[in-house]
Amino acid sequence: MRVKLVVAYDGTNYCGWQLQNNGVTVEEVLNKALSDLCGEPIEVIGASRTDSGVHAYGNVAVFDSNTRIPAEKISYALNQRLPEDVRVQSSEEVAPDFHPRHCNSRKTYEYRILNSSFEQPIGSRYVHFTYRQLDVEKMQEAAKYLLGEHDFKSFCSAGSQVKETVRTIYDLAVTKNGDYITIRVTGSGFLYNMVRIIAGTLMAIGMGEYPPENMKDIIEACERSAAGPTAPARGLALIGIEYEKSPI
């Protein structure tokens, strides 16, 4: 059977999702725990290959197994074998052809910023701190240009191999609650570092480095150098992924 997992993690101590040689990744600890639990070698397929230090409330992974453990019980047994900064939130059987990256989906990310004179130690793993004052209204105005279907090449890190850089942003909200600013973005998919570059560009606009209307030119430039810096990983969290049709 094919099983779908919803996975939450504190990314602070991981070199991101995807397997690699020079550090522990979330994919690696999942593969180990699942292979141990099911008694056969298991390799998960992840939906979103989050970067080093990025967090997730609801990343999605699937795997195939011959285990007799009922799919919905796997989450309980698996969590006992996982380190405490990774927790599966649910497990369910899905159709054998369900692929978490090849199905149409909407992904939601949040980028959180603390904008105050001093850092706040409580929760600092999940927030990017800046003492430079951000004008939220300017950030909101600039965000509007990003809505809809665009070529987001300006918001893709230079190292990426992706050829097709057109994506759709369905929703992008910048909200303020006390000293905390949250950028919440939902899209059809995101290029490498895209949310962090959007956050970095919105922050540059919030700091008054250039006016909100420049966002239009930045998109049209289709060049990474036109956009702002890549915001640090710790402020970013993958909230969840919704699939167009029910997975089974």
Next chain:
Amino acid sequence: MRVKLVVAYDGTNYCGWQLQNNGVTVEEVLNKALSDLCGEPIEVIGASRTDSGVHAYGNVAVFDSNTRIPAEKISYALNQRLPEDVRVQSSEEVAPDFHPRHCNSRKTYEYRILNSSFEQPIGSRYVHFTYRQLDVEKMQEAAKYLLGEHDFKSFCSAGSQVKETVRTIYDLAVTKNGDYITIRVTGSGFLYNMVRIIAGTLMAIGMGEYPPENMKDIIEACERSAAGPTAPARGLALIGIEYEKSPI
């Protein structure tokens, strides 16, 4: 001059506030950083001696110094000398006789609980997790008995040397937001482990171990064994302390 600091910390890696021989405390790192900054030996007086693992958004400390640094600038210079899990939120000059424990004050604490099937790694340092279902309405009903002036001896850890165990609780709210339950309590002062014993007792009632009305008998018993268990430290945070009159 006497300077008042508002201090925030993630208590996870500290053996509480108060100086001790077998571990690093918040008081210790403050004394070191202040002595270094002011060029004279400095010892702070803290308002609340929080336990090992307990967090604070706004604990209060005062110290006396001959430094020429203006009081309100000390926070900036001090934060550069502090570890990243301790951050001073403000510094100001106060009257030389202001003592953070001997002035009338209202302290507010929050105890946070995640009540769901699975733990959530993001923010787990600041939350107590239980999968046993809690009835929030029962907890709210039981909380009402604690309001006002009472002898809270049943809610004081046996190790405490305190003789006067009468305290006043001004406000005690149990609220639910998604899977998170927050117990927010404001009082004239709290006995050793009092908030954690209140939280543990409210949880026992929420789990149905005894009915809400038993809270009355628990208070009247004036005996630690009558109340529920001491809830774990990680869920507790000192929100802030308000003093009756302005400190200067």
